[in-house]
Amino acid sequence: MSDYQLSNEDHEALEKFTKFFLVKAAQIIVQSRLGEKKITKSKPMCSGNEWFHLSIKDIPEVTVNAKKCLGDIQHLLINPPHSSFCVEISLRTPDCDTITLETWCISFDDSISDPAQRVRFNIYNRMSIVLRSLLTCTRATPTYQLSRKQSADKYIICYKMYSGEPIVSHLGEHYSKKTIGSILTPIGRFVLNVAYRTRLTMSLTPMENRPISNLTPFGIDIKDDHFSLDRNHHSLEDDNDAQLPSAHNSSVPKSSPIEVMKRRHTSSESVSSSHGTPDKVYYSKLRAAFAIPGTIAHTPSHIGSYSRMNDNDLPYVLMQQQDQNSKANYSLSAELDNDTAPDDFILVEVKPFFGKSDSTDDLALFIRSCQQPPMLESFVFEPSLGETINQLNDELRVFESKVEEFDQLVGTLSTAD
Amino acid sequence: MNARSQTFEFAIEGRQIAEVISCMFHTILFHRCVGKYNTKGSDNYSVGTLGYTDIDCDYTDFTYIVTTSQELQQTISDKINQFQDKLRLSGLNSSGQITLEFYQKKKSGWMFKPEEIPWEIWTIKIEQMQLSSENERQFMREKLSDVLAERVFQITEIINKPDYVPKPPHLSELDLVFDTSYTDIQPYLFKINFSDTPTIANHVRTILKEAFNTSL
Numbered sequence: 001m002s003d004y005q006l007s008n009e010d011h012e013a014l015e016k017f018t019k020f021f022l023v024k025a026a027q028i029i030v031q032s033r034l035g036e037k038k039i040t041k042s043k044p045m046c047s048g049n050e051w052f053h054l055s056i057k058d059i060p061e062v063t064v065n066a067k068k069c070l071g072d073i074q075h076l077l078i079n080p081p082h083s084s085f086c087v088e089i090s091l092r093t094p095d096c097d098t099i100t101l102e103t104w105c106i107s108f109d110d111s112i113s114d115p116a117q118r119v120r121f122n123i124y125n126r127m128s129i130v131l132r133s134l135l136t137c138t139r140a141t142p143t144y145q146l147s148r149k150q151s152a153d154k155y156i157i158c159y160k161m162y163s164g165e166p167i168v169s170h171l172g173e174h175y176s177k178k179t180i181g182s183i184l185t186p187i188g189r190f191v192l193n194v195a196y197r198t199r200l201t202m203s204l205t206p207m208e209n210r211p212i213s214n215l216t217p218f219g220i221d222i223k224d225d226h227f228s229l230d231r232n233h234h235s236l237e238d239d240n241d242a243q244l245p246s247a248h249n250s251s252v253p254k255s256s257p258i259e260v261m262k263r264r265h266t267s268s269e270s271v272s273s274s275h276g277t278p279d280k281v282y283y284s285k286l287r288a289a290f291a292i293p294g295t296i297a298h299t300p301s302h303i304g305s306y307s308r309m310n311d312n313d314l315p316y317v318l319m320q321q322q323d324q325n326s327k328a329n330y331s332l333s334a335e336l337d338n339d340t341a342p343d344d345f346i347l348v349e350v351k352p353f354f355g356k357s358d359s360t361d362d363l364a365l366f367i368r369s370c371q372q373p374p375m376l377e378s379f380v381f382e383p384s385l386g387e388t389i390n391q392l393n394d395e396l397r398v399f400e401s402k403v404e405e406f407d408q409l410v411g412t413l414s415t416a417d
Numbered sequence: 418m419n420a421r422s423q424t425f426e427f428a429i430e431g432r433q434i435a436e437v438i439s440c441m442f443h444t445i446l447f448h449r450c451v452g453k454y455n456t457k458g459s460d461n462y463s464v465g466t467l468g469y470t471d472i473d474c475d476y477t478d479f480t481y482i483v484t485t486s487q488e489l490q491q492t493i494s495d496k497i498n499q500f501q502d503k504l505r506l507s508g509l510n511s512s513g514q515i516t517l518e519f520y521q522k523k524k525s526g527w528m529f530k531p532e533e534i535p536w537e538i539w540t541i542k543i544e545q546m547q548l549s550s551e552n553e554r555q556f557m558r559e560k561l562s563d564v565l566a567e568r569v570f571q572i573t574e575i576i577n578k579p580d581y582v583p584k585p586p587h588l589s590e591l592d593l594v595f596d597t598s599y600t601d602i603q604p605y606l607f608k609i610n611f612s613d614t615p616t617i618a619n620h621v622r623t624i625l626k627e628a629f630n631t632s633l
Contacts, residue, residue, distance in 0.1 A: 037471035042485045042601040044453040044465040053452040055468040055485075129448060132482075133573035135469055136444050139480045140566040148480075178570050181577035 004186045010119045014185065017119070018078050019070065020051045021127045022085050022106060025134055025192070026066040026161060027058055029087045029104050032138035033147040033157045052128035054135075069161040077108040078188065083163040084108070089143055093155050101143045101157075102196035105166040110188035117184050130181035130192055137180050141196045171197045420518075420535040423575055425568055428544040429561060430554070431509075433476045434501045435494075437565065438541055440474065442493055442517050442609075443483040444569055445539055448576045449519060450484050450604040451595070456588050467602060477561040481569070486602045493609070500611040504545060507613050512544040515611035521583045522593040522606065531593065533606075536581060 006014060031038060040055035050056070070076060070085065077085060084107040090100045117123055138144060147157045168175060180192040383391065399406070427437055452465035468485035483490060497515070504513045517539040522531035548554045583594045583605065595603045 037473070037480070039470045040468035040485060042452075042466060042468040044601050045455060046452065046463045046465050050466045053464050053466050055466045129577065132448050132467075132469075133577060136447060136482045136569055137573055139471065139482060140569040144480060145478055145562075180573060184579070 004113060004115045006119070006186055010186075013119050014078060014123065014187075015076055017124055017127060018076060018190075019067075021131070021190075022070060022077065023058075023063055023066045024051060024054070024056055024131055025085075025104070025106060026087055027056055027062050028131060028134050029089070029138060030062045030159050031056075031059065032135075032144060033089055033159065035147045035150045035157065052124065052131055054128060054131055056131075065161055069163055071163075077106065077190070078185075082108040082110060082188075084166060086162050086164070086166045088160045088162070088167070090158050090160070091146065091150075091155050092158050094153065098158070099200075100167075100170045100197065101146070101200075102141060102194055103166045103168055103171065105193050105195070107166075107191050107193070108188050109191060112184070112189040113187055114184040115186045117186055119185070123183060123185055126183040130183055130190075133181045134192060137178070137194065141194065142198070142200070143196060166193075166195065168195045171195055172199045174198050420520075420538050421580060422538040422540060424540040424542060425571075426542040426544070427561075427564070428546050430476070430548060430557065431501070431505045431545050433561065434504060434543055434545070435497050436474045436476060437561070438497045438500070438515055438543070439472070439483075439493065440479065440481040440565055441539070441541055441568060441572070442497070443472070443490075444481055444572050445517060445576070446489065446493070446604055446607070447482055447484050448573075449537075449607070450489075450602050451585075453599070453601060453603050454588070454591060454595075454597075462588055465601070465603075474562075474565075477558050477565065479562040479565045481565070484602055484604075486599060488599050489602060489604065496609040496611070503611070504543060504613060508545075509547045510545055511613060512542065513611060513613035514540055514542040515609065516540045517607060517609055519605050519607050524593070536583065 040057060043050075043055065046053070077083070084105050086106075087104045088100060089102045089104075090098050092098045117126075143157070146155075150156050168177075175195050176198050177193060177195045180194060182192070183190040425441060429437055447467075447469065450467055452467055454462050454464055456462045469482050470485045471480050472483050473480050500513065500515045504511055507513070518535050519537040520533045520535040523534055525532045546557075548557060585591075586594050591597055591603075592606075594606060596606050597603060
């Protein structure tokens with residue numbers, strides 16, 4: 001712990017800078033997950049309202065939540081017990097299934113300090129640099145691209161703020177952690193980190209209750225009981241987001257989703273437009289599945305059936321399943337009725353080269369016969385099952401009677417050069 | 418004082434060159450800009466505010482931040498486009514490098530031009546690739562977004578190290594450290610240079626030129 005004592009004036013200034021630093025950091029993180037591009041103006045003349053010489057417009061709800069989370073001065077980062085300030089970003093599907101995507105954390109370590117740092121100049125400017133790093137890095141995590149493609153009928157991005165140790169356990173096994181920047185002060189060091197999920201497969205049941213899953217070639221985990229009719233619908237109570245990290249934290253209750261702008265996704269809906277890893281392919285399919293009209297029946301009752309079919313939220317499987325109520329085009333090809341085929345064709349007059357335009361001309365007839373090959377006999381004369389079996393039995397008897405001839409043939413083939 | 422330098426290498430298609438370099442340079446410049454200084458008398462001044470703009474890449478799935486300044490974006494864009502055109506005209510599998518150099522001026526007598534002393538150099542080496550199939554192109558597009566993300570994190574890590582950055586000088590000497598020609602922002606003095614892969618002839622020419630200069 002640093003023994004250096006700041007003057008009252010410097011301490012007050014540092015507290016004020018810290019408070020606005022945390023609020024601005026929360027604004028940057030939340031605004032970057034709104035799903036839209038940001039543009040703010042550079043102003044040659046300072047209006048006096050912009051902190052850290054950065055043009056960051058404040059969303060009132062975010063400021064209120066951040067200040068509520070920070071609470072009174074005891075909860076401010078620089079004072080003991082130096083509770084970290086965390087912003088958690090999660091994804092929520094229409095079924096209210098949630099997956100935590102990343103946790104941003106600003107912590108204070110009083111064991112590393114630099115008494116030479118001046119509060120009103122060095123630290124203020126360093127805070128400005130770290131906020132700029134935060135601006136650039138919020139665009140560099142996978143969540144940014146996800147947030148740009150959110151919509152109310154697919155998924156939305158939510159945020160939650162709390163003070164205390166960052167929760168990274170629900171980011172999956174192979175989460176990635178990056179340090180955005182650090183600020184040395186005479187009494188300690190601020191550090192801004194982000195931990196983000198790298199495997200984007202959704203887990204709807206708690207880890208201990210999850211059955212053994214199979215990995216498909218598409219990198220999607222499918223539960224063994226996925227096709228079972230008596231699946232348990234996922235309960236919201238299993239959602240860890242609703243739980244407070246610890247009793248000592250002045251957490252903000254789960255925030256309402258970030259205001260979503262309905263935007264039409266203009267880029268290709270194909271899988272190839274997403275990032276390359278299978279996990280990102282999954283998210284592309286997630287997006288595509290929610291958007292496929294063929295699998296969604298046009299009745300309000302489908303909303304219930306949709307959520308039931310999506311207990312595991314596995315869009316690839318959803319795309320393969322036949323919706324009994326819809327008139328989708330995913331029915332098996334064997335069910336197609338061949339008798340209706342000619343009616344679907346448009347009559348095109350054949351005009352052969354060097355021939356008469358009359359369709360009764362030999363050349364025209366020849367061309368038409370080539371364009372429309374004759375139906376196979378097996379489709380015209382369909383034998384019954386019994387006839388087919390009898391025919392096969394006859395053929396087998398013939399082959400068995402000529403076994404020696406076949407052996408001789410094989411012998412000549414094997415000895416030939 | 419030796420300038421610290423950092424080099425990034427990319428092997429990309431010709432059409433991706435401009436936006437890859439733009440992403441790198443603007444990420445760096447966003448950290449190496451301050452608000453416009455407005456002097457109010459000999460010792461008083463106020464500092465303007467920096468805005469930012471999200472830019473989507475066209476040939477990869479990535480978005481990066483640029484400082485909101487039409488003049489700065491134009492300056493950077495012109496240089497990058499010159500480099501891209503030169504590289505693409507050099508051939509399908511050509512390579513080259515472009516540098517963003519931050520420097521400060523040091524007065525060296527009233528007769529001479531101020532000396533330019535670099536304090537930070539960012540080099541981007543580009544190797545142009547020619548892809549033969551759409552699958553390869555798509556794979557490269559997706560891989561490039563991951564690479565750019567990694568580079569952005571690297572840039573912020575380097576910039577946040579407690580390394581040398583020129584201190585704001587007295588107001589009368591601002592243009593020794595900052596480029597004060599921009600109306601809305603004030604970046605540290607910088608220049609952009611580029612070259613394609615040096616040939617033997619160019620190398621010999623450079624050696625002769627240096628020998629000629631030192632002999633005078």
